[in-house]
Amino acid sequence: MLVYADNAATTKISKSALDAMMPIFETYYGNPSSLHTVGQEAAEKLLEAREGVAKNLGAEAREIYFTSGGSEADNQAINTAAILGARKGKKHIISTAFEHHAVLHTLKKLEKQGYEITLLDVHKNGIVTAEEVKNAIREDTCLVTIMFANNEIGTVQPIAEIGAVCKEKGVLFHTDAVQAAGHLKIDVKEMNIDMLSISAHKFHGPKGIGALYCRKGILLQNLIEGGAQERGKRAGTENLPAIVGMAKALDDACKNIDKNAKYVSALRDKLIAGLSTIEHSVVNGDTVNRLPGNVNMCFEGIEGESLLLLLDMKGIEASSGSACTSGSLDPSHVLLAIGLPHEVAHGSLRLSICEENTEEEIDYIIKCVPEVVEYLRGMSPVWDELTKGEINHVI
Numbered sequence: 001m002l003v004y005a006d007n008a009a010t011t012k013i014s015k016s017a018l019d020a021m022m023p024i025f026e027t028y029y030g031n032p033s034s035l036h037t038v039g040q041e042a043a044e045k046l047l048e049a050r051e052g053v054a055k056n057l058g059a060e061a062r063e064i065y066f067t068s069g070g071s072e073a074d075n076q077a078i079n080t081a082a083i084l085g086a087r088k089g090k091k092h093i094i095s096t097a098f099e100h101h102a103v104l105h106t107l108k109k110l111e112k113q114g115y116e117i118t119l120l121d122v123h124k125n126g127i128v129t130a131e132e133v134k135n136a137i138r139e140d141t142c143l144v145t146i147m148f149a150n151n152e153i154g155t156v157q158p159i160a161e162i163g164a165v166c167k168e169k170g171v172l173f174h175t176d177a178v179q180a181a182g183h184l185k186i187d188v189k190e191m192n193i194d195m196l197s198i199s200a201h202k203f204h205g206p207k208g209i210g211a212l213y214c215r216k217g218i219l220l221q222n223l224i225e226g227g228a229q230e231r232g233k234r235a236g237t238e239n240l241p242a243i244v245g246m247a248k249a250l251d252d253a254c255k256n257i258d259k260n261a262k263y264v265s266a267l268r269d270k271l272i273a274g275l276s277t278i279e280h281s282v283v284n285g286d287t288v289n290r291l292p293g294n295v296n297m298c299f300e301g302i303e304g305e306s307l308l309l310l311l312d313m314k315g316i317e318a319s320s321g322s323a324c325t326s327g328s329l330d331p332s333h334v335l336l337a338i339g340l341p342h343e344v345a346h347g348s349l350r351l352s353i354c355e356e357n358t359e360e361e362i363d364y365i366i367k368c369v370p371e372v373v374e375y376l377r378g379m380s381p382v383w384d385e386l387t388k389g390e391i392n393h394v395i
Contacts, residue, residue: 002315003361008352014204020248024241049247056254058187065212070178071102073197073212077174078106080221085142091115092141098337122337126155126285134165148180152334153285154294163192182253205249209242260355264292274366282395295351301383302347302376310372319350
C-alpha cells in the first residue's frame with residue numbers, strides 16, 4: 001500500500017485545477033500585457049482568477065498580487081513594512097520563534113540592516129497569545145508578522161485577536177497563511193489582516209505560484225523590477241496557467257472547507273489516538289487549535305531520519321518537519337521553540353493528511369509506525385540506556 005501523508009510539503013494537483021489550466025496553454029496563450037485580441041483575452045482570464053482568489057480571502061481584486069509562491073510573498077510583505085516603517089523612524093518588528101524560514105531569514109537580514117527584531121517565545125502548546133503581542137508592541141514597531149498556522153506542528157494562532165490588537169495600536173499585521181489557505185476560513189477584513197501570503201501547491205494547485213494580499217492604502221514595495229505587471233509591483237510576465245489553476249484549486253477548497261475539515265479532522269484524531277499508545281511518545285502542539293490534517297509526534301530514543309526511511313520502505317510517505325529544511329541535520333527550530341530538548345526533537349514525525357486519504361490508510365499507518373519505532377529502539381544505544389535506567393526519560 002502507498003500512503004501519501006506529506007501534504008504539508010505539497011499536495012497533488014487536483015483534476016479540476018489541471019482542467020482549468022489546459023485551455024490557457026492551448027487557447028488563451030497570449031501575454032496579458034499585449035493590446036491585441038489574444039492578449040486581451042488572456043488579460044480577462046487573469047482578472048477572473050484575481051477576482052476568484054480575492055473572493056475566497058474576503059479581499060478586493062486590486063489587493064491581490066500574484067507571486068512565485070509563499071516565500072516571495074512573505075519577503076515582499078515584510079520588506080514593504082520595513083521600508084515604510086523606516087520612513088517614519090520605526091524599525092522594530094515583532095514575530096515568533098517558530099515562523100517559517102522565509103520569514104525568519106528575512107528578519108535576520110533586516111536585523112543586519114539596523115532593524116530590531118523581537119521573536120516572541122512560543123508556549124508548549126504552540127500558541128502565541130494576542131496579549132503577548134500587545135505587550136511587545138512599542139512606539140517604534142512597524143510590523144507584526146505571525147503565521148496563521150504552523151507548517152510543522154499545525155497549531156492555529158488567534159489571528160483575529162492579534163489583528164484587532166495591531167489595528168488598535170496602528171501597526172501593520174502580516175500573516176503567512178500558506179498552511180491555512182484552503183483548509184481554514186479566512187476573511188482578511190474581519191480578521192484585520194493587512195498583508196497575507198498563500199501558496200497554491202498547499203491546496204491542490206500547481207507549484208511555483210502564490211499570492212500576496214496587500215490591503216489598499218499600503219504602498220507595496222517592489223522586490224522585482226523590470227515591468228509594469230501586477231500594477232507595477234511585481235515585474236515579469238504572469239504565469240497565467242498556474243494562476244488560473246491556483247484560483248480554481250482555492251475555490252474548490254473553500255467551497256468544501258467544512259466538509260473536508262470534518263472528514264480530515266476525524267482521520268487526524270484517529271491517527272493521534274492510535275500512535276499515542278506508543279510508550280514515551282508525545283503529540284507536539286495543541287490538539288484542538290490545530291490544522292485538520294496535521295499530526296506531529298516525537299518518539300524518544302530514535303532518529304527521525306531513520307524512521308522516515310523505514311516508513312518509506314513500507315510505502316508511507318511522511319516527513320520530520322518542513323521540506324524547506326530537509327537537508328539540515330539540525331533538529332527542528334519549531335520543536336526547540338516549544339521547549340523540546342534536542343534529543344527528543346530529533347525523533348519527530350510529521351504526518352499531514354488530506355481529504356483524499358482513507359480510513360484504511362490511517363489504519364495502515366497506525367499498524368506500521370509502532371513496528372518501526374520498536375525496531376529502531378531495539379538498535380538504539382540511547383534507548384538501551386533509558387530502559388536500564390542509566391539515563392532518565394524525558395517523555
